[in-house]
Amino acid sequence: MSTYMTGDIVAASCRGHPVEGIYITDRDGMAVLKLKSGYNIGVDQETCTLVRRAGDQPIPAVPTVVQDESLPELAIISTGGTIASKIDYRTGAVTSQFTADDILRAVPGLTTVARYRAEMLATILSENMTPSTWQALARAVHAAVTNGAEGVIVTHGTDTMSYSASALSFMLDTPSPVVFVGSQRSADRPSSDNVMNAMCAAAAARSDLGEVAVAMHATTNDDLCAVHRGTRVRKMHTSRRDAFQSHEMAPIATVAYPSLAVDLSPEAVRRGEAEPALHADLEERCGLLSSYPGMPEEAVKVYEDFKGLVIAGTGLGHVGSGCIEALREMIDAGTTVVMTSQCLHGRVCDRVYDTGRDLLAAGVVEGEDMLPETALTKLMWVLGNTADREEARRLMATNLKGEIRRRSDYGF
């Protein structure tokens, strides 16, 4: 622990040359000072002496956000992530606390699209999301929808945004748009995609859409956002702005930027088609296993106490023959096992090769053309809502929220 506090003015020696700066933090045993030029340098802790304490910093005047009361109301539910994160220029520390007001300050244009009611549900990185956060989120969204919000924007870290979007798709029936949005490039950079994504999400949340969706950059350009169905979207790139892609279907809408013109596809579920309903129960003891050549039986048996298991199999939906017996035993003991494909694109068919037929004989459910992650959230929801194994098998093979397509379209 350093004896200095952020903001203290400290004198030190940079290899014999005297320097003075604002103490920022410790970094790997060095004291990080901000020099007058704004540059940070790391100096030997031992050479530091206090010039003066930081004293009480004046609380910065935060500009108030003025909302246009004549505009329709949207709800913003924030869960964390980079869409409104920012940095303290004085200390160089990244702030993790932010309110929806902060989002409006970061993206001032939002106030021209709607007025907002804001709720901060969590400030967590999306890799730390759990099924119970999805449940809390589903309840918050349901409350916003039933309380008259014209649409809901959920700000979310991008890592697991598609899991949350698909989970909410199953947990919620919604007459109004529920739009997930995030940013791939952090909000503290002038080039962040947060501004355009948030503006397009707000436009989508006001539109005629009536389902759970994800709004993100359609391409690397700042000119169009794609709106994806919550059950058919997947993050397909670690860092690009257009990481989110619809699978085996076109996006359900596009939003042009900066005009914010929304173009709904014929397939999009329209506003008002459903009555609001919440079925928030989930069976958390479900797993997702990616098959690979030489995968030993033990890898499967890890899940033997689980209620459900989704396998991302190879090709048409296979695991090595050596794992089939273990799967049979698990299924006999009460685990529901669903087969999807790590190809991501295309439909599972376990009737073509011997291995597939053996899997079917063992009791594995074909997951049709569901994305593996969607199959996982669906399996949690199905097992959370029915105790009947046959009913669970039937539901897993039935399209509920657009996650299964009856036909594999060519050239959408």
Place this chain on the structure above:
Amino acid sequence: MDFKALGLKAGIEIHQQLDTEEKLFCHCPTTLRETEEHTGEFVRYLHATVSEMGEVDRAAAEEMMNRRQFHYLTYDTTCLVENDEEPPAPMNPEALEIALQVARTFEMHPVEQVHTMRKLVIDGSNTSGFQRTAMVALAGVLPGDGEVETICLEEEAAQRVEGSTFSLDRLGIPLVEITTSPCMHTPEAVQETAKYIGMVLRSTGQVKRGLGTIRQDVNISIRDGARVEIKGVQELDLIAEVVRREVTRQVNLLAIRDELRARNASVGEVTHDVTALFTDTKSSILKRAKSILAVVLPGFAGLVGREVQPGRRLGTEISDYVKKCGLGGIFHTDELPAYGVTAEEVAALRAHLGVADEDAVILISGSKEKAACGAKQVRHRARLALEGVPEETRKMLDEGNTAYMRPLPGAARMYPETDVLPVTITDEHWAAVRVPELLSDLARRMEDELDLDPAVARQAAYSEHLPLFRMAVQAGIKPNLAARTVLGTLKELSRDGVAVDKIGDQDVLTVLTAVEKGEVAKEVIPDLLTEVAGGKTAAAAVADHAGGVSAEELAEIVEKIVAERIEFVQEKQMRALGPLMGVVMKEVRGKVDGKIVSEALRSEISRVI
């Protein structure tokens, strides 16, 4: 001008591109491309980010007044990092090493833990909206009593193709930025220091050469003036003139201020809409405009038109500020009637506004929004005129004049690059950093060791072909022959349109070795190199010209050529030697040394005359 009496203080920042394999924060090559070679493009907007204190950097805020869509060109030599679509790679150690070598030369103190920062730049030249930069060392010495304040390692910005279009090939090339203290007091001292630092940088042998690879920013202030940073002075020889002209500008601005104060001048608070006065104007600019606004500057008459630099007036300075709103400029009453605006219109304007003869009026025309922005800028700049010299970042114009770019950025523009880990420079590392031999020392050493003429030694040391020259000498080529070929012949061939970039170092060495061994005459070096540039291998070129002319054969050739031109020889006597040399050399196709040919000719001519 007595610069010392005026209290001139000047410092420089030198930005030098490094010749590294890869860029500073990604693994792309540092190759510049032709824009026609681009393989993709994309568009982006940039947004000024607000600090937690609610502050926006003042330079960034001004840039945002005119929001633009930026267009970027990508290449097969650029990647997602340049596109701002991938986090940066760790800092390039090769670039850091070069910066440390320079730091050692200036006897600086290296930073123990180097932190990469983001410097906010939202003019579109950086896809991210910031330039990554890290302070590597501080407090060094210059000859005389000068001081190097800091050395930073930065990434180069993207090259503007035109308007809002940028080319990403240059983005991310490592730069060292060397900043001196404001320790210089004459224009000449600034130029000399820039020259010296440039020499130190080239001494590393690892910097890029050629136009645009080194840029100087000059910081200038005089007593009662203000710090002004002039960006992008590319020609070293212009630096002193730039300093002189900036001093002139500040002196003139201070004189204008004093005059304004003496007149009790002020800046009108009201913006007048005078669009209606110009409905029938002959001025095409005003006719086109949706909105024409007027700002009254009481007491400014005659001073708006006063020159502050050759060909530039206070009005030009005001106009530069207005351009930030996306407008072309302004009209002011000191220059009217002109540009299609009649004396009657000016009189009507003055009458309408009820202004006196000693008042100036500025007209701003354009769209409603832009004209309103322009009027605000006019008042802003006029108020600054009452204070004297504004702190500004300015850009170079032709011949050493400068124009306003943006306010000097504040400290709010720097924040940490959270995606790059700090780099520790250990004592062992610092102790092991090579100190490059200064080119000035090298020139003196080569003069002694290689027995070269001082001018040739200096030329060799400072040439970008120094490595080839040294290789040749190492290979046993006589220094003078190596110098003449490497520094002279290649340049001459290039001037004559020969594709010298097709001639490899090894080709030059092969040719020079053949000359040194007496296989070919040195007179054919240009021919050989031209053939190599044309696609022949060096060995084949040498073989085609090598050997086969014995002393007897030469005597025969010489005798024949002299006999055929006997009248000419008898008329010119020994003066025929020169013209006949060329004929003989052509006949022997460069296979015999010129000296031998000359002797043979001389004896033959004296035999026949």
